[in-house]
Amino acid sequence: MSTLAEEVGRTFESSMITCGVSGGLVLAFMALIEEGDEVLCPDPYFVMYKHLVRLFGGEPVFYDTYPDFLIRGDEIEALITPRTKAIVVSSPSNPTGAVHSEDELREIARIADKHNIFVISDEIYSLFSYDAPHLSMASYSENCLLLGGFSKSHSLTGWRLGYALGPAKILDEMIKLQQFTFVCAPSFAQSAALSAMDVDTSARRDEYRLKRDLAYNGLRELGYTVEKPGGAFYIFPQVPWGTDEEFVAEAIKNKLLIIPGSVFSEKNTHFRISYAAEDETIKQGLDVLKTLIEK
Numbered sequence: 398m399s400t401l402a403e404e405v406g407r408t409f410e411s412s413m414i415t416c417g418v419s420g421g422l423v424l425a426f427m428a429l430i431e432e433g434d435e436v437l438c439p440d441p442y443f444v445m446y447k448h449l450v451r452l453f454g455g456e457p458v459f460y461d462t463y464p465d466f467l468i469r470g471d472e473i474e475a476l477i478t479p480r481t482k483a484i485v486v487s488s489p490s491n492p493t494g495a496v497h498s499e500d501e502l503r504e505i506a507r508i509a510d511k512h513n514i515f516v517i518s519d520e521i522y523s524l525f526s527y528d529a530p531h532l533s534m535a536s537y538s539e540n541c542l543l544l545g546g547f548s549k550s551h552s553l554t555g556w557r558l559g560y561a562l563g564p565a566k567i568l569d570e571m572i573k574l575q576q577f578t579f580v581c582a583p584s585f586a587q588s589a590a591l592s593a594m595d596v597d598t599s600a601r602r603d604e605y606r607l608k609r610d611l612a613y614n615g616l617r618e619l620g621y622t623v624e625k626p627g628g629a630f631y632i633f634p635q636v637p638w639g640t641d642e643e644f645v646a647e648a649i650k651n652k653l654l655i656i657p658g659s660v661f662s663e664k665n666t667h668f669r670i671s672y673a674a675e676d677e678t679i680k681q682g683l684d685v686l687k688t689l690i691e692k
């Protein structure tokens with residue numbers, strides 16, 4: 398088994414065990430943000446980012462990745478101000494499933510290094526990359542705080558276990574703050590993770606790739622406008638009519654639980670499907686989506 402440092406191709410100055418990636422995000426923003434600081438977040442984003450930034454007195458500033466969910470460095474750089482403290486990146490992404498290319502990650506690294514700000518890289522879905530091996534942001538920037546965990550890769554969500562690796566100047570503060578807040582990740586879960594790391598999860602990834610194909614091909618055949626996700630277990634199509642909430646309300650009336658895009662975005666034009674489900678359930682969901690697009 399290779400270590401993370403081997404996979405990323407460099408050593409890390411410091412590391413810590415966190416209470417999931419959520420715990421890592423809380424500590425990172427707590428360590429980093431002073432009143433009025435800005436944090437660049439992707440739009441669409443994982444729900445916690447903007448609320449945590451605000452909780453600690455900061456302001457989330459969104460870089461728009463629509464319609465293809467790609468990173469455009471020039472647009473991100475134009476948003477940098479003297480108050481910018483960090484750029485948040487997540488690949489593979491929740492809710493879009495987008496996987497960023499080496500060029501995109503290098504662009505983020507270039508901006509972070511040039512402006513001497515951190516990149517907070519949420520890589521919780523690193524084992525769910527379907528078309529190419531996972532690329533870590535940490536391979537491209539020494540300013541990267543890499544967050545990962547066991548909730549998705551090993552279905553240990555309730556065990557609250559994650560890790561953070563990166564520059565000592567942020568991790569020293571996070572370690573201090575953890576001592577006065579979470580104290581530590583559950584010790585039994587830390588022991589379990591040592592065994593979990595020996596488990597080969599590649600068969601599971603292959604199974605999920607097929608589910609991705611089932612969901613993506615099914616949506617395309619029905620006529621939905623949708624990007625092909627390269628990872629995670631979500632897909633983020635455009636709503637064919639109405640707002641995201643109107644469309645989702647109709648789906649729920651038909652016993653299909655999907656999530657309005659505006660939960661993850663400043664826009665209300667898309668909806669999120671999780672295909673972490675039995676194939677039969679995915680097919681039933683597609684049947685409902687067929688009736689909805691015909692309305």
Ligand SMILES: Cc1ncc(COP(=O)(O)O)c(C=O)c1O
Nearest residue numbers: 417418419443491521546548559
């Ligand atoms: C992108 C992303 N980051 C972080 C988390 C939270 O992870 P954890 O269970 O490790 O706190 C999730 C959970 O859904 C997620 O999708």
